Amino acid sequence: MRLISTSMEKRVRVRFAPSPTGPLHIGGVRTALYNYLFARKHGGDCLIRIEDTDQNRYVPGAEEYILESCKWLGFDFDEGPHVGGPHAPYRQSERKDMYREYAEQMVRKGHAYYAFDTTEELEEMRKKLEAARMPSKYDAVSRTSMKNSLTLSEDEVQKRINNGDPYVIRIKLPRKEEVRFHDVIRGWVVVHTSQMDDKVLLKNDGMPTYHLANVVDDHLMGITHVIRGEEWLPSAPLHVMLYKYLDWESTMPVFAHLPLILKPEGNGKLSKRDGDKLGFPVFPLEWKDPKSGEVSSGYRESGYRPDAVLNLLALLGWHPSDNREMFTLDELCEEFSLERVSKSGAKFDQNKAKWFNHQYILKAPISELTDKVMEDAETRFPGAERSYVQKVVELMREKVNFTTEILDAGAFFFTEPESYDDKVVRKKWKNDIPQLISELSSAFNDLGNWSAHEIQSCFSSFAESKDKSAGSLMQPLRVSVSGEGGGPPIFEMLEVLGKETVVSRMQNAVETLPQATA
RNA sequence: GGCCCCUUCGUCUAUCGGCUAGGACGCCAGGUUUUCAUCCUGGAAAGAGGGGUUCGAUUCCCCUAGGGGCUACCA
Numbered sequence: 353m354r355l356i357s358t359s360m361e362k363r364v365r366v367r368f369a370p371s372p373t374g375p376l377h378i379g380g381v382r383t384a385l386y387n388y389l390f391a392r393k394h395g396g397d398c399l400i401r402i403e404d405t406d407q408n409r410y411v412p413g414a415e416e417y418i419l420e421s422c423k424w425l426g427f428d429f430d431e432g433p434h435v436g437g438p439h440a441p442y443r444q445s446e447r448k449d450m451y452r453e454y455a456e457q458m459v460r461k462g463h464a465y466y467a468f469d470t471t472e473e474l475e476e477m478r479k480k481l482e483a484a485r486m487p488s489k490y491d492a493v494s495r496t497s498m499k500n501s502l503t504l505s506e507d508e509v510q511k512r513i514n515n516g517d518p519y520v521i522r523i524k525l526p527r528k529e530e531v532r533f534h535d536v537i538r539g540w541v542v543v544h545t546s547q548m549d550d551k552v553l554l555k556n557d558g559m560p561t562y563h564l565a566n567v568v569d570d571h572l573m574g575i576t577h578v579i580r581g582e583e584w585l586p587s588a589p590l591h592v593m594l595y596k597y598l599d600w601e602s603t604m605p606v607f608a609h610l611p612l613i614l615k616p617e618g619n620g621k622l623s624k625r626d627g628d629k630l631g632f633p634v635f636p637l638e639w640k641d642p643k644s645g646e647v648s649s650g651y652r653e654s655g656y657r658p659d660a661v662l663n664l665l666a667l668l669g670w671h672p673s674d675n676r677e678m679f680t681l682d683e684l685c686e687e688f689s690l691e692r693v694s695k696s697g698a699k700f701d702q703n704k705a706k707w708f709n710h711q712y713i714l715k716a717p718i719s720e721l722t723d724k725v726m727e728d729a730e731t732r733f734p735g736a737e738r739s740y741v742q743k744v745v746e747l748m749r750e751k752v753n754f755t756t757e758i759l760d761a762g763a764f765f766f767t768e769p770e771s772y773d774d775k776v777v778r779k780k781w782k783n784d785i786p787q788l789i790s791e792l793s794s795a796f797n798d799l800g801n802w803s804a805h806e807i808q809s810c811f812s813s814f815a816e817s818k819d820k821s822a823g824s825l826m827q828p829l830r831v832s833v834s835g836e837g838g839g840p841p842i843f844e845m846l847e848v849l850g851k852e853t854v855v856s857r858m859q860n861a862v863e864t865l866p867q868a869t870a
Numbered sequence: 871g872g873c874c875c876c877u878u879c880g881u882c883u884a885u886c887g888g889c890u891a892g893g894a895c896g897c898c899a900g901g902u903u904u905u906c907a908u909c910c911u912g913g914a915a916a917g918a919g920g921g922g923u924u925c926g927a928u929u930c931c932c933c934u935a936g937g938g939g940c941u942a943c944c945a
Contacts, residue, residue, distance in 0.1 A: 369945090370945090371944080371945045373944080373945070403945060404945095405944090405945080406943095406944050406945065408944085409944065409945075467943095471943085474942095474943090482871090485871085487871085487872055487873085487941090488872095488941090489872095489941085518943090520943050522943095538875070538876090541874075541875080542874095543873075543874070544873090547872075547873050547874085548873090549941085551942095551943095552942085552943045553943095554943085555943040556943060557943080559943090561942090561943070561944085561945085562944075562945050563945095565945095566945090581939095582875070582876090582938085582939060582940095583939055583940070583945090584939095584940090584945090585874065585875060585939070585940080586873075586874055586875085586939070586940040586941075587940075588874095589874090609875085611875090611876080611938095612938070612939070614937090614938075616881080619937070619938075620938080621938075621939075664882095667882070667883085667894090668882070669882090671882085671883055671884070673884095674884090674893095675883090675884070675892075675893045675894075676893095677893085677894060677895095694882090694883075695875080695876060695877090696875090696876050696877065696937090696938085697875095697876075697937085697938060697939090698881090698882065698883090699881065699882080700881090700882095701881045701882060701895065701896085702881095703881075703895055703896050704881075704882065704894075704895040704896080705895095706895090707894085707895055707896085708895090710908095714908090750907085750908045750909090751906075751907055751908070752907080753907090761907085776905090780905095812904095815904095821904070822904045823904045823905075824904090825904095826904065826905055827905055829905090830905060830906090831905095836905095836906090837905075837906075838905065838906035838907060839905080839906065839907090840906085840908095841903090841905090841906090842905065842906095
C-alpha cells in the first residue's frame with residue numbers, strides 16, 4: 353500500500369494544465385485555485401503548463417485569457433510560459449521532441465507498439481464489434497486482427513516506417529490485470545485492464561496525446577500531486593500504467609479528482625459552450641470568440657468583485673472545518689485541505705454568488721469601489737467628478753449586489769428623474785402634497801448650511817409646523833427628487849445631490865406630477 | 871450499451887456509530903430603519919428506497935433507483 357509518506361519528504365509541486373481551446377470557465381478556474389491553495393498550504397510550487405498538443409483546437413488568445421483570469425482573482429503561478437522556470441518550456445507543443453523517446457522506449461520494452469490502421473479500418477473494427485455486441489475497443493483481443501507491430505512481421509513494420517507510412521504508437525495493455533490507485537478524495541479506485549483499451553500515446557503527426565504528455569511532463573517537472581477534474585478519473589488507471597511502464601512508479605504523484613461544477617438547472621457539467629445561455633456568466637472575464645465574434649459575459653464585467661468570486665468558488669466543493677464562510681486568499685491558503693473537498697458535483701448557485709458579492713461590496717475599500725464605478729461613470733455621465741462619484745458609491749453600496757448596479761440604481765444622482773415611481777405616486781402623492789413640497793423646497797432653499805443634519809431638522813420642523821407626520825412627507829419628498837420609491841438614507845442623499853438640484857427637482861415634480869396622476 | 875464516480879433541507883454543505891441532524895444562500899413571518907433592496911429576530915425545509923452488520927445507523931457493507939463522468943490519432 354502506497355501512502356502519501358513517500359511524497360511528504362519531497363517539496364510539494366502541483367500543476368494546472370489547461371488546454372488553450374478557449375476561455376477558462378469557472379470550473380477550470382476553481383481547479384487552478386485549488387492547485388494554488390494546496391501548493392501554498394504546503395509551502396510548495398504551483399506551475400501552469402499549457403496542454404496544446406492538439407493543434408487543431410488551438411484558439412488564439414486563450415492562453416493569455418487563462419493567465420489574466422487567475423491574475424484578476426489574485427493568484428499567479430510560480431512557473432509557466434509567462435514567467436519561465438527550471439523546467440521550461442511550459443508549452444507541450446514546444447516540448448514535442450521529448451515525448452517520442454519515451455514512447456519508443458516503451459515499444460522497446462514491449463509495453464507499446466506501432467499501429468498503422470487507417471481511420472476507415474478503425475471505424476470498420478468498431479462497427480464489427482458493436483454488431484457483435486462487444487465493447488468496441490482496440491485492446492488485447494481486437495489488436496490481434498489489426499495492422500500493427502504485433503501482427504505484422506518485423507520487416508514489414510520496418511518497411512512501412514522507412515516508407516513514411518503514417519503510424520501511431522499505442523500502449524500495450526495486458527489482457528487481465530487489476531489496476532488500483534488511491535485518490536485523496538475518493539479513496540481506492542479499482543479498474544481492470546480488460547475494461548481499458550490500448551490508447552494512442554503518440555499521434556501520427558508526431559505529437560503525444562494528453563495521456564503520454566501529462567505523465568511525461570508531470571514526472572519531468574517533479575509533480576507530487578495531480579489535482580484535476582473528475583472527468584479525468586476514467587483515464588487515471590491508464591496513467592498509472594504509464595508510470596509503471598516508464599519505471600516511474602515509485603515517484604508517481606498522488607491523485608485528487610475534484611467534483612465537477614454542474615449547471616444550476618437540470619443536468620450536466622458546466623461547459624465552455626454554455627456561454628451566456630444559463631443566465632449568469634460562466635467565464636471569469638468577458639470573452640470574444642475570435643472566429644464567430646460571439647461575446648460571452650464575464651464575472652468581472654458583470655460587476656463581480658474578484659475577492660467575492662474567489663471566495664464563492666473556493667466554497668463550491670470545499671468546506672472548512674468550522675462554519676466560516678468569508679475567506680480572503682491568504683486565509684484560504686492557510687485553511688485549505690484536499691481531505692475536506694467533497695465528492696459529489698456541485699450546482700452553481702447564483703443567489704449565493706450575489707450574496708457573496710454583496711458582502712464584499714460592503715467591506716471593500718471605498719476608493720477601490722470608486723475606481724471601478726468611475727470606469728463606467730466616465731462614459732455614462734461625462735464630467736462626473738470622482739469625489740462626487742465616491743459619495744454616491746458610499747451611499748449606494750448597501751443597496752446593490754454588483755458594482756455595475758450602482759450607476760443604474762443611483763442614476764438619479766447624475767440625471768434628472770425621467771419618470772416617477774407609479775406606486776409611490778398613487779399612494780402618497782395626495783392632493784395637498786404639491787403645495788407642501790413646494791413650500792418645503794422654499795424652506796430648503798433658505799437653508800444656510802446644506803448638511804444632512806440641517807436638512808433633517810429643517811424637514812422635521814416643517815412637518816411639525818404643518819401638522820403632518822414625517823412619514824407622510826418623506827416618500828413624496830424622495831420620489832420628487834429621485835423618482836424612486838426607495839434608495840439610500842434620504843437626508844444624506846439630499847446632501848450629496850446639493851441644494852440647487854434638490855430644490856429645482858422638487859419644483860419640477862410639483863409641476864409635472866399632478867398632471868400625471870390627474 | 872459498457873466502465874467508473876456520486877447520492878443529507880430547493881441550493882452549497884457540517885456530521886468521521888449515539889441526532890432534539892448544525893450552518894449559509896434563498897423563501898416565509900415579525901421587528902428596527904418616521905422611505906428602502908440594508909440590518910435584527912423567528913419559522914418552514916433534508917440524510918433516495920430496500921436489505922444486512924451493530925446495543926445503536928445519516929454515518930460501515932450489499933442490492934435497487936436516480937444523477938454525473940468517460941467511452942477519439944480532444945484535452
